[in-house]
Amino acid sequence: MSFQATGVNMRNVLFGAGQRPLRRQLAITLSIIFGISILVSMLLFNLLFGVQARNLIDQRSQFFMDAMLAVRSYTSKSVNPIIAPLNEGPGVFRPEAVPSYSAQTVFAGLKAKPEYQNYSYREAALNPTNLRDKADSFETSIINQFRDDSSLKVVSGDRSTPLGSVHFVARPIKVGKESCLTCHSTPERAPASQLRAYGDTSGFGWSLNEIVGTQIVTVPQQAVLEAKDRSLAATAVLLAVIFVVVAVITNLVLGQLILRPMRKISLKADEASVTPATVTFEERNRSDEIGRLAKSFERMKQSLAISMQMLKDRQGR
Ligand code: HEC
Structure with missing residues (x-):
């Protein structure tokens, strides 16, 4: 039980899970991973x-x-x-x-x-x-x-x-x-x-x-030791550049793969809550998690449409 509690705390502290936009959660997570990796690499x-x-x-x-x-x-x-x-x-x-x-x-x-x-x-x-x-x-x-x-x-x-x-x-x-x-x-x-x-x-x-x-x-020894320090500094800069490149690419991938389709689905779900009949979740044809989410929304939309129809029929009587 206490393990569970600390597990949740750790997650919130380390990755800001659920507390911030996904982009920022990812940025924090990557920064921590890269920070530790660069530190350990530099020591080695x-x-x-x-x-x-x-x-x-x-x-x-x-x-x-x-x-x-x-x-x-x-x-x-x-x-x-x-x-x-x-x-x-x-x-x-x-x-x-x-x-x-x-x-x-x-x-x-x-x-x-x-x-x-x-x-x-x-x-x-x-x-x-x-x-x-x-x-x-x-x-x-x-x-x-x-x-x-x-x-x-x-x-x-x-x-x-x-x-x-x-x-x-x-x-x-x-x-x-x-x-x-x-x-x-x-x-x-x-x-x-x-x-x-x-x-x-x-x-x-x-x-x-x-x-x-x-x-x-x-x-x-000085010249050799200075050359060593220069190599070390160059390696640190190189690792930092790799970090920035990987972070930018990861961010783009996150946007394309998850955030954009999620935003679309979310807008359509808003629309569907008012006029379910006019909305289709095309993403349901995808075979990944986004597709599954879209299918769920599609089913919910249909249930909603039926409920609304039933309500209308009852009022009409
Ligand atoms: C022909 C004479 C001669 C012979 C034979 C000779 N040395 Fe010398 N050695 C000298 C002289 C003269 C110096 C000083 C040279 C200088 O001004 O650098 C010297 C210098 C040295 C030095 C440097 C320290 C010092 O005394 O200034 C060493 C060590 C040394 N010799 C060892 C040897 C050894 C070992 C041998 C045998 C393999 C040998 N020497 C044979 C004349 C000789």
Whole structure:
């Protein structure tokens, strides 16, 4: 019983059933359905676009890191063997032989373009040869994570910087080859040209298999997140346009299918209440609900005509 009562209340509140013109009842119902649908869709789209933005940022970071690794490997394999002998000689040190130098120089070329301005690539070390590569406190904490857990191959995450929110990916740099120690173990072993260029106080004392630093790329997130918000806004506008189109079409259909024939039947019923003999409900030939309504009126009209005739006959007697 109480269910029935609330059912009726709900209907009145939600759809204005029976309280307003049909058009308005339909408009209210559609607005509520579309409102809820758009809200739920936007929540889901927000999640979906968020995941896509995340993937895009991950892909960019991965590509960036791989490109830098490729530069490093090209330098060690192809460039270093040619230049290393020159560094042994009395001339000036040629840093082009050093993978770290070439990767950072290639990156500097990229960064000169405005679209890469907020990207960064660092080869940070606790005890660097080039003091520019000295790890800051954030990089130091990452290097220490790699030093504490040798199975850890990648650390990644988001952080906010003065340039906005960035995604970073870091990999450990390990002294993997004995050849590294030529330049990074003791000043005595290092080429004299290197000492002249970098001094003999920093970048030494590394040992084989030690993790001495981290390669770290950072990719700005703002542009991707802004693009995501724009897609979300465009989707909302699109859904709203679809809503308006569907609402207009539904309204036209309602008018054509129900309201117009109903109005006609209602006018004829008024007429029939006075002069039943002159009225015909043509709609009774339809096989839908309107047809059924017209048939009912037709039967009522005939009964009325008979009653009126009987009344007349009685008065005539
Ligand atoms: C010919 C000497 C030489 C060899 C061999 C060499 N390095 Fe270096 N390394 C340098 C110099 C010089 C720099 C500084 C380059 C610059 O100015 O960017 C450097 C820089 C680095 C850096 C960046 C941090 C810093 O110290 O400035 C890392 C990391 C590094 N080297 C690791 C290695 C590893 C790992 C190997 C072995 C695979 C290696 N190096 C072999 C000379 C060398």
